[in-house]
Structure formats: C-alpha cells, structure tokens
Amino acid sequence: MTQANSLIQKYNVAGPRYTSYPTVPYWEEQDFSLAQWKQSLKRAFNESNAREGMSLYIHLPFCESLCTFCGCHKRVTKKHEMEQPYIQAVLKEWDLYCQLLVEKPIIKEIHLGGGTPTFFSVEHLTQLIQGILVQAEIAEEYEFSFEGHPNNTTREHLQALYDLGFRRVSYGVQDYNEKVQKAIHRIQPFAHVQQVTDWAREIGYTSISHDLVFGLPFQDLADVLHTIDQTNLLRPDRLAFYSYAYVPWIKGNGQRGFKDHDVPKDDLKRQLYEEGKKKLLAQGYYEIGMDHFALSHDKMYQAFQQANLHRNFMGYTSSKTQVMIGLGLSSISDSWYSFAQNEKTLEDYYARLEQNEIPVYRGHILSNEDLVIRQHILNLMCTFTTSWQGQAQTFPELPQVLQQLEEMQKDGLLTIEADHIQITEQGKPFVRNICMAFDLRLSRKMPNNRIFSMTI
Known part of the structure; x- marks a missing residue:
C-alpha cells in the first residue's frame, strides 16, 4: 500500500464540510429564539452595513424532476403556477427584514440558489430582484450570481438577469457519461x-462556473x-x-437509484x-480552498491570493460580509x-409569513469559544493556515488541539510552528480532518446518528 493510500485509509472518516461553525447538529436550539436572532442581526447590521454591506441568499426550491445526487x-x-405565490412570500420576508x-x-452580494432558479420565468425573476432592490442600495463593488440548469436556462433568462446586474452564473454539469447521468x-x-456557456459569454458575463462531481455511481477514472x-473545451x-x-x-430513496x-x-x-486535480492544474486552473479551482483572471483566484477568500452557507465567495440574510424556505442566515434557519416546508414557511413573522424556526447563538474556533476553521478552509498569537486566554484548549495535530504533522499533512500551523500541499485534501481537530463540540460529543459524509 502506498503512503497516499494508507493516509486515505487512516483519515477517511465521517466529518463536516464546515460551511459553518458550530455545524448544524451542534446548534443549541433550546437557547435560541427569534427575538435573539433579531437582536443579533441588528447588532451586526449596525456594525457592518455602512462599512461592507450585506449578502443575500435567495432559495428558489422548485424543480421539474428529482436529481438523485x-x-x-x-x-x-x-x-409553474406556484412561482408567483412564492415570489410574493420571499418579498414579504424581505420587507419584514427591512422593517x-x-x-x-x-x-x-446576491446569490440565487435552489432547487432550480431557472424553473422560474424571466418575468418572475425580474419581479423578485426588482422587489429586493427597491428597498436597498447596491454597493459600489458588488457581485450578483445565480445557479442555472443547462437544460432550461434560456438566453432570455441570462439577458434579463444580466440587465439586473448579474455577472456570474454557475452551471451544474456533474459528469458527461450517460450511464452516470x-x-x-x-x-x-x-x-x-x-450553448448556455456561449450565451453567457456573448451577453457579457464575466465569471462562468461549472460544477463537477466525483464519486458518482458507476463513475470511473475515464x-x-x-x-x-x-x-x-x-x-x-x-x-x-x-x-x-x-x-x-x-436522504432515503432519493439517493437509492443504484446500489x-x-x-x-x-x-x-x-x-x-x-x-x-492533476489534469485541472495542467490545464491552467489554480486550486482555491477546498474542492474549488479558478483561472488567474477570476475574482476567486485573486481573493485567494490576497487572503480575502470567505466561506459561508453559500460556499466560497470572493468577498466577505458580516451579515448574510437567507430568504426562502430552509435558507440560513448569519450575523x-x-x-438562523427558515422553516423547511413550503406550508410552514407560508404560514409564518401569513402571521407577519420572519419564518425562522431554529438557530444558534455563538459563545465566545465558538467565535474563536469559527475563525480558526474559516482561516484553514480559506487560506490553509491559522495563527493563535495572543490567544492564550481566549483559547485554553489549544494544547489539546495541537496534541491531536501532532499525528497529522508526522504524516506530512501540516507543520506546527510557534504560533501557527500551515497545511502542506499533501495535506490540502485532508483540510476537513484538520479542521475537525479544532472542533471542540465534535470532540466532546459525537452526533447520535451518522449525519456527515466521508471526508475522502
């Protein structure tokens, strides 16, 4: 067995993807209320709105068919008659936040995710974005992006969203093998x-992204x-x-269309x-954070080079805002x-809005310890390094974290210095494992049920 294979065997365990810390299973919902979320949001908004603005994630949940991955x-x-009531509900939620x-x-920043955002008609997407922007200002430097399904994204979708300020589009590709598809x-x-990539370029989009997935059923190296x-190409x-x-x-039967x-x-x-990864690097792409690659002219590469890369529930972003509001069912907000997470079913989401309530049903208030660890994990996920200089008092558990990391240092995954660690090239694929050493909630109490995917 090669060293690389032995490391895979050693570190291939279930673990979080760290779009947040604490991760959702460790949110202490019994200590959370909508009133606390409102107070926390107002505090963060007052601190940061004038300085850096805010981000909006809008969840558009409808799909015409189920993709089992x-x-x-x-x-x-x-x-499609479900479109208009949903747009009205999202705009009402936004109005409650603006009040x-x-x-x-x-x-x-605005990002339209799903579901399938391009399930919605051009008219309804235009109504949504115009309804959002009429109550807001746009930052001097901004990025509006959306997820487009290649099978139903029309040139009209792309043109209308471009006219509204969108300059980045992400297409889900996954794999081109028909058996896998x-x-x-x-x-x-x-x-x-x-076709949709060419249309986006012709219209003037400055950043086009493709999502590829490895480890799909029936997929092989070829x-x-x-x-x-x-x-x-x-x-x-x-x-x-x-x-x-x-x-x-x-996910149950939704991920059981194969053995x-x-x-x-x-x-x-x-x-x-x-x-x-080797082929992507040979083709001129640069590795950015975990599982992301970009060409040198793209904002994400530049943010990584300047140590400005950020990670939240939308994944990696090239700009940071302290406040992110999630609109739509199941969306997660961050101050x-x-x-704070919204109701997960359409019925519950609508019912809360009919009562003129922000439709949050659970969340978590971060402790001082959470805030320290969150920053370390964010540093590791975005820059592959983190420092604890001057944290002797605020991070008393540091010695036990470093003790866990010593084994990883022996395996060549990172180097431990006097006041910081640096993930090595060999260690980059194991960044989730390295973050887990900092995750005190995970080390104190594993979840009752297996809820995380494997790290490798």
Whole structure:
C-alpha cells in the first residue's frame, strides 16, 4: 500500500464540510429564539452595513424532476403556477427584514440558489430582484450570481438577469457519461452546456462556473478525465470539483437509484480526485480552498491570493460580509454572532409569513469559544493556515488541539510552528480532518446518528 493510500485509509472518516461553525447538529436550539436572532442581526447590521454591506441568499426550491445526487431542500413539481405565490412570500420576508433593520441595506452580494432558479420565468425573476432592490442600495463593488440548469436556462433568462446586474452564473454539469447521468436522473448533453456557456459569454458575463462531481455511481477514472477534458473545451472561469456526499441514511430513496457497490469508495474515489486535480492544474486552473479551482483572471483566484477568500452557507465567495440574510424556505442566515434557519416546508414557511413573522424556526447563538474556533476553521478552509498569537486566554484548549495535530504533522499533512500551523500541499485534501481537530463540540460529543459524509 502506498503512503497516499494508507493516509486515505487512516483519515477517511465521517466529518463536516464546515460551511459553518458550530455545524448544524451542534446548534443549541433550546437557547435560541427569534427575538435573539433579531437582536443579533441588528447588532451586526449596525456594525457592518455602512462599512461592507450585506449578502443575500435567495432559495428558489422548485424543480421539474428529482436529481438523485442532490442534498438540497426542494419541491419537485411541474406546476409553474406556484412561482408567483412564492415570489410574493420571499418579498414579504424581505420587507419584514427591512422593517426590522430600519436603515436601508447596502447589498454587496446576491446569490440565487435552489432547487432550480431557472424553473422560474424571466418575468418572475425580474419581479423578485426588482422587489429586493427597491428597498436597498447596491454597493459600489458588488457581485450578483445565480445557479442555472443547462437544460432550461434560456438566453432570455441570462439577458434579463444580466440587465439586473448579474455577472456570474454557475452551471451544474456533474459528469458527461450517460450511464452516470441516468443513475443520478440528470440527462444533460454537452451541447446544452456549451450553448448556455456561449450565451453567457456573448451577453457579457464575466465569471462562468461549472460544477463537477466525483464519486458518482458507476463513475470511473475515464469518466472523470473525459468530463474535465470536455469542460476545458469551454474554459469556464472557475470550477467546483467536489465529492459526492453519499448519505442515503439521511436522504432515503432519493439517493437509492443504484446500489451501494455502484458508488466509488476509498482508494478509487481518491484516485478520481487526485487524477482530476492533476489534469485541472495542467490545464491552467489554480486550486482555491477546498474542492474549488479558478483561472488567474477570476475574482476567486485573486481573493485567494490576497487572503480575502470567505466561506459561508453559500460556499466560497470572493468577498466577505458580516451579515448574510437567507430568504426562502430552509435558507440560513448569519450575523457572525448567530445563525438562523427558515422553516423547511413550503406550508410552514407560508404560514409564518401569513402571521407577519420572519419564518425562522431554529438557530444558534455563538459563545465566545465558538467565535474563536469559527475563525480558526474559516482561516484553514480559506487560506490553509491559522495563527493563535495572543490567544492564550481566549483559547485554553489549544494544547489539546495541537496534541491531536501532532499525528497529522508526522504524516506530512501540516507543520506546527510557534504560533501557527500551515497545511502542506499533501495535506490540502485532508483540510476537513484538520479542521475537525479544532472542533471542540465534535470532540466532546459525537452526533447520535451518522449525519456527515466521508471526508475522502
């Protein structure tokens, strides 16, 4: 067994992806209330709105068919008459937030996620964004982005959103092998992806992203390399190349359109990543954070080089705001001091809004310890390094964290210096494991049920 394979065997455990700390299973909901969330949000908004603005994530949950690899909250339907009531609900939620904040929000970032945002008509998406912006100002430097499905994104979608200020679009590609596509219920020819990519460029989008996934059912190395070669023909500005989170014990039959042994595991799955990464680097892409790659002209690469990369519930972003408000069912908001998640079902979401309530149903107020650890994990995920200089009093558990990291240092995954650690090139694929050493909530109490995907 090679050293790389032995490390995979050693560190391939279930672990969080760290889009937040504490991770959702450790939110102490019994100590959380809507009133606390409002207070926390107002504090953060007053601190940061004038200085850096805020981010908006808008969840558009409808899909015409179920992609079985998806872990998002969605409603599968072909009834497009559901669009207008949902847009009205999201705008009402935004109005409730604007009433709470009093001062006009300065929007630095908007991201439309799903579900399938391009399920919605051009008219309804225009109504949504115009309704948001009429109560806000746009920051001097801003980024509006959306997720487009290559099978139903029209040139009209792209043009209308461009006219509203959108300059980045992300297309879900996954894999070009038809057998893999059938297994995940996402039949999507290369020609469709090429067409929507070309349209975006012709219209003037400055950042086009493709999402690729490794570890999908029936996928082998030839599939991954072929998908990357096809992707390179289109030369997207950035790429997500991430691991399929196979969690059928959570998602149930939605991730059971194939058998367990059809899903690549362990050494094979790692090979898919390593060889795929090698090809991406050879094609001129740079590795950014965890599972992301970008060309040198893209904002994400520049943010990484300048140590300005940020990570939140939207994933990696090239700009940071302290406040992120999530609109729509299941969306998560973040004030830095606290998290809040909206109702997960359409019925509950609508019911709360009918009562003129912000539809938050759970969340977490971060303790002083949480805030210290959150920053360390954010540093590691975004810059592959973190420092504890001057934290002797605020981080008394540091010695036990460093003790856990000593084994990883022996394995060549990182170096421990007097006041900081640095993840090595060999250690980058294990960044989730390294973050887990800092995760005191995880070390004190493992979840009762397996809820995380494997780290490798």
